[in-house]
Structures are given as structure tokens and as C-alpha cells.
Amino acid sequence: MKKTVRDLAVAGKRVFVRVDFNVPFGSDDDEISDDTRIRAALPTIRYLTERKARVVLASHLGRPKGKVVDELRLKPVADRLALLLGTPVAYVEDCVGPEAEQAVARLHDGEVLLLENVRFRAEEEANDPEFAKQLGALANVYVNDAFGTAHRAHASTEGITHYLPSAAGLLMEKELRALEGLLGSPARPFACVFGGAKVSDKVGMMRSMLQRVDIILVGGGLAATFLKARGLEVGHSLVEDAALDVARDIIHESESRGVPVLLPVDVLVAAEVKAGVRVRIVPVTGIPSDMGIVDIGPRTIEYFSGKLESCRTIMWNGPMGVYEVDQFALGTKCLINYLTAFDATTVIGGGSSVDAVQEMGLAELVSHVSTGGGATLELLENGTLPCVEALDDASQPCDGSHPGNGEAK
Ligand code: ADP
Ligand code: MG
Numbered sequence: 001m002k003k004t005v006r007d008l009a010v011a012g013k014r015v016f017v018r019v020d021f022n023v024p025f026g027s028d029d030d031e032i033s034d035d036t037r038i039r040a041a042l043p044t045i046r047y048l049t050e051r052k053a054r055v056v057l058a059s060h061l062g063r064p065k066g067k068v069v070d071e072l073r074l075k076p077v078a079d080r081l082a083l084l085l086g087t088p089v090a091y092v093e094d095c096v097g098p099e100a101e102q103a104v105a106r107l108h109d110g111e112v113l114l115l116e117n118v119r120f121r122a123e124e125e126a127n128d129p130e131f132a133k134q135l136g137a138l139a140n141v142y143v144n145d146a147f148g149t150a151h152r153a154h155a156s157t158e159g160i161t162h163y164l165p166s167a168a169g170l171l172m173e174k175e176l177r178a179l180e181g182l183l184g185s186p187a188r189p190f191a192c193v194f195g196g197a198k199v200s201d202k203v204g205m206m207r208s209m210l211q212r213v214d215i216i217l218v219g220g221g222l223a224a225t226f227l228k229a230r231g232l233e234v235g236h237s238l239v240e241d242a243a244l245d246v247a248r249d250i251i252h253e254s255e256s257r258g259v260p261v262l263l264p265v266d267v268l269v270a271a272e273v274k275a276g277v278r279v280r281i282v283p284v285t286g287i288p289s290d291m292g293i294v295d296i297g298p299r300t301i302e303y304f305s306g307k308l309e310s311c312r313t314i315m316w317n318g319p320m321g322v323y324e325v326d327q328f329a330l331g332t333k334c335l336i337n338y339l340t341a342f343d344a345t346t347v348i349g350g351g352s353s354v355d356a357v358q359e360m361g362l363a364e365l366v367s368h369v370s371t372g373g374g375a376t377l378e379l380l381e382n383g384t385l386p387c388v389e390a391l392d393d394a395s396q397p398c399d400g401s402h403p404g405n406g407e408a409k
Contacts, residue, residue: 001393001394001395002176002391002392002393003166003167003168003392003394004167004173004394005143006047007167008141010053011051011052011053012052013054013139014054014056015053015140015142016135016142016143018058018059018143018146018156020041020145020148021074022061022148022149023037023061030071030076037371038084041169042084044145045112046085049110049111054108054109054110054113055107055112055113056115057115058115058118058156059077059118061073061119062117064117066120066124066125068120072117072119073117074114074115074116074117088112090103090111091116092115095115096131096134096135100115101137104138118135118154118155125152125154125155128159129155131159132158132160133159135155135160136163142161142164144157144167144168144169145168146387147171147372147375148372148375149387150172150372150385150386150387151378151387157387157390158387161387161392162390165392166391167391167392168388168391174368175368176379178368179349179372182347182380183380186212186312186345187345189214189215189313190215190311191213191215191216191308191311191313192206192213192215192314192317193314193335194217194219194318195218195220195317195319195321195332195353196222196317196352197220197238197318198222199243199247200246202317202377203246204377204378204381207250208381208382210261211257213259213315214259214311215259215262215311216254216259216260217261218261218262218263219264219296219318219319219320219321220320220321221237221322222318223267223296225239226247226251227263230251232284232285235269235287235288235289235293236271236291236292262304262307264300265284265300266283266284266298266300267293267294267295267296267300268294269288269294271290271292275325275326275327276327279294279327281297281298282297294321295323296321301330304335305334308338308339311344312344312345314346314347316346316347317348317349319353319356336362337360340362347367347370348368349370349372349380350373354370
């Protein structure tokens, strides 16, 4: 168990909070097109301001690669955050150095400051100790609420923990509780449903989950590689030939463990992956050579939902088809409908999968919607993340043993 913000005495303290404000902007303006990530950090920020902490926020935005890029400044994010919080949010055009130090010194209890994009400094991604120490010198304690970047050991996500007492924020805590719950003692039967595009992205997690689950269901583009690995013809389907051996290994391991890895029995195929094309439903043994898989078929939807119905824990990652095209979205939509109707603990992770469930307006019915992407996959693969490991254990004393204020702990 890691220490959380709720274990800290924060009144009057300067609290450095690493958040994930890496939000998308509209293509032709500087308007934030989706502020979900800012909203996700509000509970931790409000928790701290209500307790009279001086909140120093830091985030990355985009990929400025160690240089100042005006379009990637965090000013619009500070403005949106102020709107959402209903209080002013100070903003400073640097994340370390005299300007940042002065801005921090001006903070009163309960006030919020957003530092400039930490990735304007090459030292951030290099996890430079001197830079981490400078960041740490801005505050008395450190809180990490940026779950989405917790798989990358950077200065503001890992290095800084060497200089300050360090705890998880409320969003980080929620993610860890839900995902570590899957790795600990989930209610059984426990099923994983994997889809999406690339086997190579997912094999690590699949291998790890194979040791923990009772059944695995595979759909989406992933299924084509597995079907081919089983010796079936898959026409034009997206197949990762380099991953065929890994798919065979997983099938083999599934057999030796007695954990079934179920593949589609029928699929929707099309000659091209675009809207308005003619589609056919075929058994997986009869995929035409001039067509490719774009979704799971109706019998597979029935088959998969039948298997999931009795499960008490279900983790789902990756859409069942090219759901961005309405015509190919039925498998994904039906599965989400079932998932949210079943009386099971349900966890959904992965950018596309989360988008799909949000578009359907059903996110509220899922036990946990993970904000993580790569971090979620890596946590499920390795059981931990470098930036989580770096936080203090819950049993560590809060004060006294840590010098704080920039001296190595
Ligand atoms: P997530 O973001 O949920 O982890 P991925 O990034 O692995 O999922 O994959 C999402 C992508 O997979 C979507 O863009 C979707 O169109 C694509 N996809 C799903 N099924 C197929 C398929 N049969 N053929 C090609 N692409 C597919
Ligand atoms: Mg994705």
C-alpha cells in the first residue's frame, strides 16, 4: 500500500501535484476540445484547497521535446481549470527558476498555481536529478495524480520523489485500487476480453493475465492474428505476422494452464475498411480471400456474452471491431451493453475502449473506467509502475524522517 494524499498533513504546506493535463485541442483553434483529464484531477485539487494547502500543479502537454513551443503552453489549461474550480488559478511561464519560485512564494493558503509545461525542459524526460531537485525545492510534499504517465520515470513523476515525502493523489489511488484489485483476489470467475488493433501492444498484458484469469475472449483485429496462428485463412484481415509465434505461445500456454482463450466463431467481413461498403457475415472457417475482418459476428456476440454472463469480474480492453465506422461497431456496442448489464465488477481500459463506452453514455455503469492507456496495460503486465513504486509506503512516517525542501531523502 502506498501513502495517499489523505495521509498527509497539508494545511499551510506547499504541495507539488503532478497531474495529467495533456488535453486535446481543436484542430483549427486553441480551444480545449475535451477537458476530461482536467476534470479527473479536480477531486485531488479540491481536497487540497479545502484543507488550505498551497497547490503547485505541474503537467506535460504534447511533445515539445525539450524546447519552448508556444502552442503547447499551459495558459489555456489554467483558464479552463479556473472555470471548473470556480476560483482563480495562477499561471507562470516556467516550471523552475526565479519566476516559478516567485510565483510559488506569492501563493496563499488554499490557492492554486499551474507551472509551465514540464516537457519544455529536456531534463524532464531525461529524469535529470538536478532538475528533479529544483522541482522538489518548490514544495514541502509531493503528490502524484498523473496515472496516465506513471509508466514513464521522468523528473516530475519519479525523480522528484527522491527529494520530497511522496503520496498518491485521489485519481491515482482510485486507479491503483481498481487495477490492483484485478491482480489481487478478484471475484471469480474472472474473464478478460481483449480486442483492438495490435497483438504486439497487448501480448505482455495477455501473458500476465493468463496466469490470473479463468477465461480469455479475443476479438477485434487481435483475433485475426490468433485465427491465423490456429491455421485459418483470414483474407485481407489486419494480421501481425511478427506476432504469430507469440500468439501460438499464448494458445499453447492457455492449453497447458487449462485457461480457455476463445476466438470468434463468425465475423463481419468487408473488402475495404470504410463506411458504405458491402459486408458479409461468415464463419471463421470461410473468410473470403478478398475480404478482411472488420467486426465479430452475431453468433460470436451470443457466444461471448453467454460466457461472460456467469463471470463476477470482467476486464475489457480493445474494441471488438473497427467501431469508428458505425457499420462495424455492433460487436463492440453489444458487448458494452452486456458488460454494463451483468452483475459483475467491470473494468474497462484503453483509449479506444473508453471512448466507445463514453460515446454510448454507459461509463457510469462500469465499475471502473481506467484513464491510463499504456500505464494501464503496463500495470496489468508487471503488477506495478515505476512512478508508483517511487511513492512512500503507507507505513512510512509523514514528517520528520524526510528532510523535504530539496535535500535528498
Ligand atoms: P485500446 O485503445 O482500447 O487499447 P487499441 O488501441 O489496441 O485499443 O485498438 C483500437 C483500434 O483497433 C481501433 O481504432 C479499431 O478500429 C481497431 N480495430 C478493432 N478491430 C479491428 C479489426 N478487425 N481490424 C482492424 N482494426 C481493428
Ligand atoms: Mg489505443
